[in-house]
Amino acid sequence: MTVHADAGARDDRVRRVTILGSTGSVGQNTVDLLLRNREAFEVEALTANRNPERLAEQARALGARFAAIADPAHYTALKQALAGTGIETACGAESVVEAARRPATWVMAAIVGAAGLAPTLSAIKRGVIVALANKEALVCAGVLVMQEVARCRATLLPVDSEHNAIWQCFDRARVDAIERIILTASGGPFRERNFEDMRGVTPKEAVAHPNWSMGAKISVDSATMMNKGLELIEAHHLFQLPLDRVEIVVHPQSIVHGAVVYRDGSVLAQLGSPDMRTPIAYALAWPDRIEAPTKRLDLAAVGSLTFEPPDERRFPALRVAREALIHGGCCPTVLNAANETAVHAFLEGRIGFLQIVETVERTLDRIPEGKLESLDDVYNFDTAAREVAARLSGIRASPRAPGLTDLR
Numbered sequence: 001m002t003v004h005a006d007a008g009a010r011d012d013r014v015r016r017v018t019i020l021g022s023t024g025s026v027g028q029n030t031v032d033l034l035l036r037n038r039e040a041f042e043v044e045a046l047t048a049n050r051n052p053e054r055l056a057e058q059a060r061a062l063g064a065r066f067a068a069i070a071d072p073a074h075y076t077a078l079k080q081a082l083a084g085t086g087i088e089t090a091c092g093a094e095s096v097v098e099a100a101r102r103p104a105t106w107v108m109a110a111i112v113g114a115a116g117l118a119p120t121l122s123a124i125k126r127g128v129i130v131a132l133a134n135k136e137a138l139v140c141a142g143v144l145v146m147q148e149v150a151r152c153r154a155t156l157l158p159v160d161s162e163h164n165a166i167w168q169c170f171d172r173a174r175v176d177a178i179e180r181i182i183l184t185a186s187g188g189p190f191r192e193r194n195f196e197d198m199r200g201v202t203p204k205e206a207v208a209h210p211n212w213s214m215g216a217k218i219s220v221d222s223a224t225m226m227n228k229g230l231e232l233i234e235a236h237h238l239f240q241l242p243l244d245r246v247e248i249v250v251h252p253q254s255i256v257h258g259a260v261v262y263r264d265g266s267v268l269a270q271l272g273s274p275d276m277r278t279p280i281a282y283a284l285a286w287p288d289r290i291e292a293p294t295k296r297l298d299l300a301a302v303g304s305l306t307f308e309p310p311d312e313r314r315f316p317a318l319r320v321a322r323e324a325l326i327h328g329g330c331c332p333t334v335l336n337a338a339n340e341t342a343v344h345a346f347l348e349g350r351i352g353f354l355q356i357v358e359t360v361e362r363t364l365d366r367i368p369e370g371k372l373e374s375l376d377d378v379y380n381f382d383t384a385a386r387e388v389a390a391r392l393s394g395i396r397a398s399p400r401a402p403g404l405t406d407l408r
Ligand SMILES: NC(=O)c1ccc[n+]([C@@H]2O[C@H](COP(=O)([O-])OP(=O)(O)OC[C@H]3O[C@@H](n4cnc5c(N)ncnc54)[C@H](OP(=O)(O)O)[C@@H]3O)[C@@H](O)[C@H]2O)c1
Pocket: 020, 021, 022, 023, 024, 025, 026, 027, 047, 048, 049, 050, 051, 052, 070, 096, 110, 111, 112, 113, 115, 133, 134, 135, 136, 159, 160, 161, 212, 213, 214, 215, 216, 217, 218, 276, 401, 402, 403
């Protein structure tokens, strides 16, 4: 994880904030915290894809300077909703990148999917604090993103609850003393289903996560456990640890979010109610802490916490993601793009639940392995993987993640 010692000190007293993906689940939780802590923050820019009403409402409530909507079809609605407010508006994938380039000192990267990569990189290039929820950016271009973080002296703060938990327990001054890190997984809604019974799972069942309220894509990823596979890759890049020092444990209560195991056998863990406002608040105020209105943990009421190993026979996504990282090069990019396409096809009712991971594996088999040395390579492998996965899923290919165009 890249946290520069002077990063907190460099920040202004009133933090100027931009939220990329403010209308989504993480984005709305961030807006909620900003509204509760108005005196400590001012808002530079907010972005959305297809929800001009919510974007306009947030921009008004927070007094944002700039509101960008990626899909131009919704620009008129945004302009009308913000007429007379003095809030600047723009549309298109490039306007989201422009939002990331504006002078905020803290940027929340909360766009879903590889579409978040270009704007996230634009914020990183400004050398500011980037709170990263958009795990797909690290999965599809991890080495390149981390190189940019170091080159531009940006500060990358993990928002994913597991990585945020590990970060809170991770002694950066004594990395040598760290043996391994532990990511917990809820196991998703089908933790106890047998493999064959998962064949008929509907999108509605798959998005109904037992503990967390999240966007549709990450909810399906949690149900297949691809989410934990993506997080394994994310953790490897953030904490710069080899795979054999990143452990995954299923913990159905989602109370222990992550832990760090030290050489002397000590295990430091972070606990809390499953509410994203805790990790977001930690990143938002870092290195301070602010009030978050989350349900306080009552350990006696929780009673017992249980842990079990993941079952990779029923949830092959974990193995597929691990193998993609071991193969390296373009494989994680292909994994991510194929998964985004297959999840989309599943949500559209075009493929079954078990076909999601099958499609990812078949796409990986069909695309010859190659090196990932530039953002052009990311763009090309992402596009190729989307085409293959779309063909396998019987849907029309979305040629690339919208937003990736800006990498060229
Ligand atoms: N939700 C969670 O609790 C949680 C926890 C940990 C990590 N994460 C990660 O955080 C990221 C966001 O997750 P989420 O659950 O908040 O997703 P979400 O609810 O689906 O929201 C996604 C956001 O991205 C915007 N967006 C979608 N496609 C876009 C595009 N092509 N260009 C520009 N903006 C686009 C959406 O705009 P519209 O609203 O206009 O469509 C929305 O603001 C994901 O990477 C996820 O894995 C989420």
